[in-house]
Amino acid sequence: MVGIGLLIPFLGTTLGAALVFFLKDQINPRVQKALLGFASGVMVAASVWSLLIPAMDMSEDMGKFAFVPAAVGLLLGFAFLLLLDEVIPHLHNGATVPEGHQPKKRLNKNTMLVLAVTLHNIPEGMAIGVVYAAAIYGHSQMSMAGALALSIGIAIQNFPEGAIISMPLRSDNKMSKGKAFLYGAGSGAVEPVAAVITILLTSIITPILPYLLAFAAGAMLYVVVEELIPEASLGEHSNIGTIGFAVGFAIMMILDIALG
Template identity: 65%
Template structure:
């Protein structure tokens, strides 16, 4: 049975997305391009740091019994996560922010639907990451603490805040009502608690593969960073703000994981 603490941990990232989407009620205009780059860079920095400190390092520590081959589960899991996101990228129609041409198979979906699908697509590995870490804690993995699991959940919630705003604000500018724009932004984050819950339900089956699954989530998250977030934060001229915000996000998540995890 899932405890109240674990349930809260699963919902924290979704709360971050919802609060970001709620910016549509407070702001009248679409986010400035430099602000979007800054928020995207911040999100990328958080995800990279979370992938290293909360997923890859614990994966190798969990496989320490393999001696000099302790890196092997992390390498295998990382590649499986990367290839999994590559597959989803090709089978799910989606549209990245500031792009006119959709990716994936041809579809009759509206531009709005495909924008939401793009964010939902890269929320999948984040939900898995939170679920795997909490599942590891529930299974008694000594390399994973409750504080560390909450740090990962909080870090993802922090980077979900700008994602919610980046979805809802352009939709409002495109003519959507504030309520519809908010709901679209909020729904893009629903996959995270659902993915985390499904992972925890399967705890009894995944514990033997924990090092692989931690690295799998890291590979999937870094695929999103390199394929989507970094190009968005670096597009056009004057992209220094994206790089600086990347560094802020990275160091913030690193500090949280080391001091609280």
């Protein structure tokens, strides 16, 4: 059950990347805005219902200070992603100037595009790992069904992410379909790896599980605020991204409550 749950988000990325075999051109800009907004909504809802609220519930014995683990973990999650953004060289889709520390031998554009998506998949893998860890170690605030709901929600939002990385590699960089697919799918491979590492670490430091839940939430929210929402709001028809956000948020909220 746990193994399948850890692989479901990776499956979402892989299926999205496979669209490169069936679509000739890039995703329509309006559709891409909707998908980016949708992914944002899923991640925000997951951060609140699957991570921050359980973190505060686990700390209820602290009384009025039950918010402390959630607040501290959240800020540390933001700080961690900010650090990775500064250290890891990467290039966002549609951008011309790379971000992060650039090595003396500059990486090629394809590698930096994949690193950008891989970087943002790390917090999703951590989030999955920490909720499964909470379920494994018997915390009443987190069930296996709730953890599965998070896996499914992240897999749904990973589907467009896989396409958004593989299709530009094919159309803009003249890469073969097979290679573009491998790059797109590979960008999601970090999620199960990050999830397993998080579970292993949690078995050692169970007392700080509420902090880890909030940490994963902060890292995911950083991605939403720093990248997804700005990209969904660029240019005309930004309301399409807003509608996508609402739909994604509602679906993730329903999944969490119905299955959790």
